[in-house]
Amino acid sequence: MADSTFRWLMLLCALSIFAIVALIAIELVTHSQMTLAKFGLKFFVGSAWDPVSGEFGALPFIFGTLVSSAVSLILAVPLAVGVAIFLTEMCPKALRGSFSFLTELLAAIPSVVYGTWAIFTLVPLLREYVDPVLIKLLGWTGLFVQPDFGIGMFAAGVILAIMILPIISSLTREVMTAVPHTQREAVLALGATRWEMIRMGVLRNARVGIVGSIILGLGRALGETMAVAMVIGSSPTISKSLLAPGYSMAAVIANEFNEAVSDVHRSALIEIGLALFLVTIVVNACARLLVWAVTRGAPARAT
Amino acid sequence: MATTHPKSSTANRRWRWFANHTASVLAVASTILVIAPLVAIFVDLVYKGAVSLNWNFFTKLPAPVGENGGGMANSIVGSALLLGLASLMGVPIGISAGIYLSEYGRGTKLSNVVRFTADVLNGVPSIVMGIAVYGLIVVPQKGFSAFAGGVVLGIMMIPTVARTTEEMLLMEPHSIREAALGLGVPNWRSMLSITLKTAMPGVITGCMLAFARVAGETAPLLFTALGNEFWSTALNQPIAALPLQIYVYALGPYDEWHRLAWAGSLVLVFLIVVSVALVRFVTTRGVLKGAS
Numbered sequence: 001m002a003d004s005t006f007r008w009l010m011l012l013c014a015l016s017i018f019a020i021v022a023l024i025a026i027e028l029v030t031h032s033q034m035t036l037a038k039f040g041l042k043f044f045v046g047s048a049w050d051p052v053s054g055e056f057g058a059l060p061f062i063f064g065t066l067v068s069s070a071v072s073l074i075l076a077v078p079l080a081v082g083v084a085i086f087l088t089e090m091c092p093k094a095l096r097g098s099f100s101f102l103t104e105l106l107a108a109i110p111s112v113v114y115g116t117w118a119i120f121t122l123v124p125l126l127r128e129y130v131d132p133v134l135i136k137l138l139g140w141t142g143l144f145v146q147p148d149f150g151i152g153m154f155a156a157g158v159i160l161a162i163m164i165l166p167i168i169s170s171l172t173r174e175v176m177t178a179v180p181h182t183q184r185e186a187v188l189a190l191g192a193t194r195w196e197m198i199r200m201g202v203l204r205n206a207r208v209g210i211v212g213s214i215i216l217g218l219g220r221a222l223g224e225t226m227a228v229a230m231v232i233g234s235s236p237t238i239s240k241s242l243l244a245p246g247y248s249m250a251a252v253i254a255n256e257f258n259e260a261v262s263d264v265h266r267s268a269l270i271e272i273g274l275a276l277f278l279v280t281i282v283v284n285a286c287a288r289l290l291v292w293a294v295t296r297g298a299p300a301r302a303t
Numbered sequence: 304m305a306t307t308h309p310k311s312s313t314a315n316r317r318w319r320w321f322a323n324h325t326a327s328v329l330a331v332a333s334t335i336l337v338i339a340p341l342v343a344i345f346v347d348l349v350y351k352g353a354v355s356l357n358w359n360f361f362t363k364l365p366a367p368v369g370e371n372g373g374g375m376a377n378s379i380v381g382s383a384l385l386l387g388l389a390s391l392m393g394v395p396i397g398i399s400a401g402i403y404l405s406e407y408g409r410g411t412k413l414s415n416v417v418r419f420t421a422d423v424l425n426g427v428p429s430i431v432m433g434i435a436v437y438g439l440i441v442v443p444q445k446g447f448s449a450f451a452g453g454v455v456l457g458i459m460m461i462p463t464v465a466r467t468t469e470e471m472l473l474m475e476p477h478s479i480r481e482a483a484l485g486l487g488v489p490n491w492r493s494m495l496s497i498t499l500k501t502a503m504p505g506v507i508t509g510c511m512l513a514f515a516r517v518a519g520e521t522a523p524l525l526f527t528a529l530g531n532e533f534w535s536t537a538l539n540q541p542i543a544a545l546p547l548q549i550y551v552y553a554l555g556p557y558d559e560w561h562r563l564a565w566a567g568s569l570v571l572v573f574l575i576v577v578s579v580a581l582v583r584f585v586t587t588r589g590v591l592k593g594a595s
Contacts, residue, residue, distance in 0.1 A: 006491035013399030027438035082333025110519020113568040116553040195326035223428025225522040284426035
């Protein structure tokens, strides 16, 4: 009697996880009915955002989210893989523990603290030293041109990169550690140098998992709110220059939700939230499947 | 691969030597590049936070705009209350879900799906959770409340607590379960007082990690707890929280506010780092290793 009650109770708690996901979806859909019905798919391709006159197009935010996440991945992925290689293949054992502790700390710093640091330290640093160099070297691409306020898409990408580095590097490290030692030994026995061993024996076997961890990092970057909201510049415009201010999906919700001028405005913001929810679910599901496929011991097939 | 046919020419050997060393240098360089911002953040935080930290910070309410002094006493209390509420909700549900996954659902399809959903839920942006709870609690109640804030943080704790509890329970040897059952202890009793108790240090680790994660959350509190300039511990009223106050002060135009934002950040990070370090200390002392 007590046993089966206990069992049902535990099952109920486990099922609550489904219930939460379902509840989130239902709440988001019901509260965004107004704009879902009124604008349909046009909502996501319109680029005018003027809540006061009732124009709602989410394209600038989608653009901002994608671009800032892309910038962060471009900056973070090579560094994260480098760190993982260093830690799994080169680093003395004694250092390894303290470094993984450091990355844990980085992951534990709240988003709002990253944002505070970014406003007061990173943005001035970028404006004074980094951006002028980028404008000089890469100005011809049109991606880095004046005017430069320090805040903007590039600053958001840099702070995002700092924030997603720990998760990518620690997961990459995990999948690289999961590669069996016999692989390394076999490649070394053929006379390979250490780099060749890492490239052919480790990276090739771990690449599915590495891609998974990168996608997981992408999921983080897409939904990151506070730090981005603090440095992205909050301007719903689409600009080719990365130094220009922009806006992201999560940031516009954070900034405008409590000051929404009308119910339609609020509904539009919730619809942006719904889109963000669906995208992050798909991205995270893909990433989890990839990481699982590797760390669970299934052979990483060359596909 | 091109290198499967090694030529024994010196040029080739030189290239391989070069590639090998370049790779090593790049790996070390990227490690340094990654450590640099971490060190920069901590130095900044300690330096700028410490100079603005004083006794008033912990005991006074926020000062009116334009006046110096003032503190974040109400935010600290508010955060404690919110986190208490969240733990009351997230920890029991999370642990129970973990028990189900490891003790009843091992290898079943249902538990695989639950596990997967928990991982995916972990990746849902916190601001989306905030909107959902806004629709679920704030709209029907017609007002922002500490209760709504506690609920959203509690929900965010569940997946982390469930997954770590499960992992810790899986590490328990089967013999202790069999020993308990052999003595005629009912199944539920053996799970709670034997299996869960043995795995306690690990389970607490999971709870602390979940706690540390939600302690710094700002985005979901924007539309639930809202923040408050004054003293409030009422569950049905808006309540102040440390991360919310930091956000407001960091974006504000006054130097005094910036000072307080740094001090608040330092206190917040200190609390989180202490709890993570504590967890680390407990887990590396071999309490867990003995169990595996």
